[in-house]
Amino acid sequence: MERRKLIVVSNRGPVSFARDDNGERIVRRGGGGLATALRGFVAHHDVTWIASAMSDEDRVVAGERGSEAMVERTRTGAPYRVRLLAHEPVAYDRYYNVVANGTLWFLQHYLWGLAVEPELGRAFRVAWTEGYESVNRAFADAAVAELDREPGAAVCFHDYHLYLAPAFVREQRPAARLMQFIHIPWAQADYWRVLPEDIRRAVHEGVCANDVVGFHTERWRRNFLQSCGAFGGCQTETVVNPIGIDIDEFEQLKDSPAVLAEEERIVGSRPELLVVRVDRTDPSKNIVRGFRAFGLLLERHPELQHRVGMLALLDPSRQNLAEYREYLAAIEHEARAVNERFGQGEWRPVDLQIADNFPQAIAAYKQFDVLFVNPIFDGMNLVAKEAPLVNGRDGVVVLSENAGAHEELGDWTLTVNPFDIEGQAEALHRALTMPAAERRRRAEALSGYVREHDIAAWADAQLADLDRPASTILSP
Amino acid sequence: MERRKLIVVSNRGPVSFARDDNGERIVRRGGGGLATALRGFVAHHDVTWIASAMSDEDRVVAGERGSEAMVERTRTGAPYRVRLLAHEPVAYDRYYNVVANGTLWFLQHYLWGLAVEPELGRAFRVAWTEGYESVNRAFADAAVAELDREPGAAVCFHDYHLYLAPAFVREQRPAARLMQFIHIPWAQADYWRVLPEDIRRAVHEGVCANDVVGFHTERWRRNFLQSCGAFGGCQTETVVNPIGIDIDEFEQLKDSPAVLAEEERIVGSRPELLVVRVDRTDPSKNIVRGFRAFGLLLERHPELQHRVGMLALLDPSRQNLAEYREYLAAIEHEARAVNERFGQGEWRPVDLQIADNFPQAIAAYKQFDVLFVNPIFDGMNLVAKEAPLVNGRDGVVVLSENAGAHEELGDWTLTVNPFDIEGQAEALHRALTMPAAERRRRAEALSGYVREHDIAAWADAQLADLDRPASTILSP
Numbered sequence: 001m002e003r004r005k006l007i008v009v010s011n012r013g014p015v016s017f018a019r020d021d022n023g024e025r026i027v028r029r030g031g032g033g034l035a036t037a038l039r040g041f042v043a044h045h046d047v048t049w050i051a052s053a054m055s056d057e058d059r060v061v062a063g064e065r066g067s068e069a070m071v072e073r074t075r076t077g078a079p080y081r082v083r084l085l086a087h088e089p090v091a092y093d094r095y096y097n098v099v100a101n102g103t104l105w106f107l108q109h110y111l112w113g114l115a116v117e118p119e120l121g122r123a124f125r126v127a128w129t130e131g132y133e134s135v136n137r138a139f140a141d142a143a144v145a146e147l148d149r150e151p152g153a154a155v156c157f158h159d160y161h162l163y164l165a166p167a168f169v170r171e172q173r174p175a176a177r178l179m180q181f182i183h184i185p186w187a188q189a190d191y192w193r194v195l196p197e198d199i200r201r202a203v204h205e206g207v208c209a210n211d212v213v214g215f216h217t218e219r220w221r222r223n224f225l226q227s228c229g230a231f232g233g234c235q236t237e238t239v240v241n242p243i244g245i246d247i248d249e250f251e252q253l254k255d256s257p258a259v260l261a262e263e264e265r266i267v268g269s270r271p272e273l274l275v276v277r278v279d280r281t282d283p284s285k286n287i288v289r290g291f292r293a294f295g296l297l298l299e300r301h302p303e304l305q306h307r308v309g310m311l312a313l314l315d316p317s318r319q320n321l322a323e324y325r326e327y328l329a330a331i332e333h334e335a336r337a338v339n340e341r342f343g344q345g346e347w348r349p350v351d352l353q354i355a356d357n358f359p360q361a362i363a364a365y366k367q368f369d370v371l372f373v374n375p376i377f378d379g380m381n382l383v384a385k386e387a388p389l390v391n392g393r394d395g396v397v398v399l400s401e402n403a404g405a406h407e408e409l410g411d412w413t414l415t416v417n418p419f420d421i422e423g424q425a426e427a428l429h430r431a432l433t434m435p436a437a438e439r440r441r442r443a444e445a446l447s448g449y450v451r452e453h454d455i456a457a458w459a460d461a462q463l464a465d466l467d468r469p470a471s472t473i474l475s476p
Numbered sequence: 477m478e479r480r481k482l483i484v485v486s487n488r489g490p491v492s493f494a495r496d497d498n499g500e501r502i503v504r505r506g507g508g509g510l511a512t513a514l515r516g517f518v519a520h521h522d523v524t525w526i527a528s529a530m531s532d533e534d535r536v537v538a539g540e541r542g543s544e545a546m547v548e549r550t551r552t553g554a555p556y557r558v559r560l561l562a563h564e565p566v567a568y569d570r571y572y573n574v575v576a577n578g579t580l581w582f583l584q585h586y587l588w589g590l591a592v593e594p595e596l597g598r599a600f601r602v603a604w605t606e607g608y609e610s611v612n613r614a615f616a617d618a619a620v621a622e623l624d625r626e627p628g629a630a631v632c633f634h635d636y637h638l639y640l641a642p643a644f645v646r647e648q649r650p651a652a653r654l655m656q657f658i659h660i661p662w663a664q665a666d667y668w669r670v671l672p673e674d675i676r677r678a679v680h681e682g683v684c685a686n687d688v689v690g691f692h693t694e695r696w697r698r699n700f701l702q703s704c705g706a707f708g709g710c711q712t713e714t715v716v717n718p719i720g721i722d723i724d725e726f727e728q729l730k731d732s733p734a735v736l737a738e739e740e741r742i743v744g745s746r747p748e749l750l751v752v753r754v755d756r757t758d759p760s761k762n763i764v765r766g767f768r769a770f771g772l773l774l775e776r777h778p779e780l781q782h783r784v785g786m787l788a789l790l791d792p793s794r795q796n797l798a799e800y801r802e803y804l805a806a807i808e809h810e811a812r813a814v815n816e817r818f819g820q821g822e823w824r825p826v827d828l829q830i831a832d833n834f835p836q837a838i839a840a841y842k843q844f845d846v847l848f849v850n851p852i853f854d855g856m857n858l859v860a861k862e863a864p865l866v867n868g869r870d871g872v873v874v875l876s877e878n879a880g881a882h883e884e885l886g887d888w889t890l891t892v893n894p895f896d897i898e899g900q901a902e903a904l905h906r907a908l909t910m911p912a913a914e915r916r917r918r919a920e921a922l923s924g925y926v927r928e929h930d931i932a933a934w935a936d937a938q939l940a941d942l943d944r945p946a947s948t949i950l951s952p
Contacts, residue, residue, distance in 0.1 A: 109590075110586075110590050110666065110667065111589065111591055113587065113589025113593070114586050114587055114852050115587055115759035115762075115799075115803060116764060116806065117589070118895060119765075119768075120895050120896050120898075121772070121897040122897075122898055125898055188664035188665070188666050188667075190586065190663070190664050190699070190853070190878075191586065191664075193878060193893070194895045195895075196896040197893060223666070283591035283592075284591070286591075288591075288592060289595075292595075292597075323591075327591060330592065376590050376591065401673075402669060417669070417671075417672045419590070419670045419671075419672075420596050420672040421595065421596065421597040422596075422597055422598055423672055
């Protein structure tokens with residue numbers, strides 16, 4: 001394999017710094033997410049990674065290094081360069097909380113009740129120009145500096161935090177090779193129109209300044225092409241390249257002491273039939289309707305009461321946004337309602353755990369009889385790939401048709417519409433009563449597919465996409 | 477012009493019956509809306525109109541007539557046949573309030589906050605099968621009976637209440653000529669996916685059973701073709717045929733005693749500069765953000781305080797739906813907030829009138845300096861056509877880019893994004909300070925366009941569409 005020069009640009013980087021109890025600087029390597037996904041790049045190629053300084057210590061490190069990158073190493077010892085950008089805190093808050101997570105995320109998952117939200121007033125305008133634009137410009141300037149050091153390098157932008165940076169780089173280096181991968185859904189044009197005209201145009205022109213834009217599914221790609229068409233056209237190459245998972249990582253993790261300890265706890269208290277869900281507490285994840293569907297299952301099929309339980313492992317997410325705090329409260333309320341309605345004596349049908357506990361999640365992956373993945377919309381949803389890989393019970397996956405993973409896995413999962421409570425209750429029942437042979441056939445097909453289409457395959461495809469013919473339009 | 481045999485099918489008919497103070501039956505002829513729109517059909521062609529019995533007396537009349545149509549006459553004396561269908565009240569409530577207005581309207585205007593609404597549970601399922609389906613079947617059966625009386629007649633369905641009826645007619649009379657006109661926006665495919673798969677498929681197959689489907693704008697037509705593509709394809713002919721207004725009706729109305737009396741009241745109390753909005757209190761109309769934008773205008777331009785006022789004439793709408801009651805409360809709250817913030821002495825910047833008063837609306841149309849039409853989404857919006865026709869002050873129209881009328885009138889209006897409060901405040905300011913010559917140029921162009929593209933032109937185009945080549949697929 002050719003060793004390539006790559007500049008990876010993402011908001012969250014592969015490492016973060018802290019101080020230990022003795023005041024010594026320590027490095028934390030990110031598990032999961034993009035850092036894991038890009039490990040293949042880092043091991044085999046000449047990578048410089050540009051990311052935001054997140055922790056206080058990151059900011060100290062960034063200040064010490066100035067515009068110099070530092071050399072880090074992966075867990076397997078491969079060296080790569082990291083450059084952390086210390087953004088001005090107010091600008092970062094506007095960029096990250098107001099625009100990226102507070103606006104673009106909601107837009108691209110169709111989460112607004114448009115009659116009253118969003119409120120795109122002065123505060124949003126300021127957050128756009130003095131937050132999203134300025135942080136994107138800082139990323140672009142860093143990428144240009146790295147390009148000047150390595151003029152032949154390709155720049156790979158990641159996700160919805162960085163829609164403007166490609167155009168800012170393109171202005172300065174018209175011949176650069178630029179690529180962006182978008183990990184969340186792309187909304188259809190009518191919903192993009194929620195943004196004022198100049199802002200939605202800037203988003204589309206920014207993304208179209210890349211030579212190649214990648215999505216997890218044909219559906220998000222088609223939405224992108226249609227919205228580009230509605231807003232003036234774009235000649236950029238688009239590709240579909242669904243992300244996979246790191247098989248070795250999960251194979252090792254599932255037998256790790258931490259996971260085995262968690263699994264023992266689950267086995268000690270699990271009901272005969274275990275429904276598992278693992279999610280961030282994000283409004284897009286449809287957790288409240290999931291509990292309602294589970295309650296309806298218990299109502300419709302009283303013979304399942306005391307036999308089936310739902311273990312919901314929820315990682316608290318973005319609690320600085322009011323919508324997320326309200327959604328977490330609604331989750332807790334609904335879990336309580338189901339437990340009050342159907343609980344008897346010691347028995348509670350819903351076991352709700354609000355915590356960031358990855359070993360516990362892996363243990364639950366191993367133990368589920370039914371995995372419940374019902375997002376409203378989801379770019380991919382990796383739970384639907386991770387859990388079947390390590391599951392040891394021929395567990396059945398109930399999967400939303402609006403999860404990106406459904407495009408790959410839908411033949412072997414039970415498909416649900418995320419808004420249809422009845423349909424979800426029925427699918428749970430069908431999954432819980434499925435004959436063993438059919439469970440096995442589906443489970444084997446799922447884990448076989450996940451094994452074959454792993455993270456290395458995704459990384460290889462990403463690099464192959466970089467070699468596609470250059471876009472016919474260099475500046476949008 | 478050839479005299480054609482037409483069977484018009486719509487939920488609301490051209491007449492409704494009541495009892496006067498002496499207990500005598502009286503006929504009320506509908507003003508405005510579809511009844512007006514189709515007056516041209518009725519005057520020049522052989523029309524049978526099938527509609528729901530709405531009033532108690534309608535139901536009595538329907539019972540007396542059985543399956544017999546009765547002969548009515550237009551205001552100009554032209555005869556036509558009317559057949560009222562007395563649906564079972566519970567079924568009608570499910571069809572009209574739960575499915576049509578409570579679900580399809582919200583869907584096609586993108587009004588849900590999807591994290592928590594809609595709740596498509598058992599009640600919706602029952603409303604679908606035992607409400608929407610059964611009422612649509614009753615309409616279809618009546619249309620088939622009329623077709624058997626006049627086998628050469630064409631059937632023209634109207635709007636979102638009747639998405640299934642065309643397929644039900646097609647099953648029974650494969651060779652019938654069927655057409656449907658959809659007066660509201662067509663949502664994009666992702667949003668249609670909120671409905672369970674069998675229901676969204678039934679909607680699309682029902683509409684595709686027509687030979688021709690008409691929309692007000694190219695944009696809604698394109699959305700329809702794309703969602704048909706996403707859900708399996710449709711070979712039906714589609715047309716864009718934006719509806720116009722009855723010029724004569726408004727010319728007469730504007731000098732009627734009722735309107736002149738209302739106008740005198742407005743003139744007696746109007747501020748120097750008058751911003752007018754006329755709407756139903758519908759969440760799609762964006763009334764709350766409109767008041768916020770007006771408040772921001774007053775804050776940004778204190779020189780306009782005491783000089784400019786907003787007259788908001790709002791027809792209370794669908795108050796049997798909780799969302800509409802809540803929205804009306806939010807409207808009243810926001811109007812009060814602006815008045816409390818900027819009111820001084822006798823002066824109140826917002827004059828909010830919650831009433832169904834058409835003469836008052838026409839009087840306001842004559843008096844506006846700025847007409848504010850900022851819907852979130854709107855199939856057409858006839859206010860944007862009616863008001864410039866009768867206005868006598870070279871008033872400027874501020875128009876949402878998501879109103880269907882924008883596709884025709886956008887060259888002469890000030891375009892706003894309905895979510896952008898700042899942009900709306902700026903557009904109001906620009907409209908209020910526009911030089912007289914430019915105001916005149918725009919106002920003349922607007923009323924000239926509206927005059928030329930009137931309701932007769934729409935009706936003619938509808939009939940011409942009926943003569944298009946038959947669909948290549950007769951049953952979906």
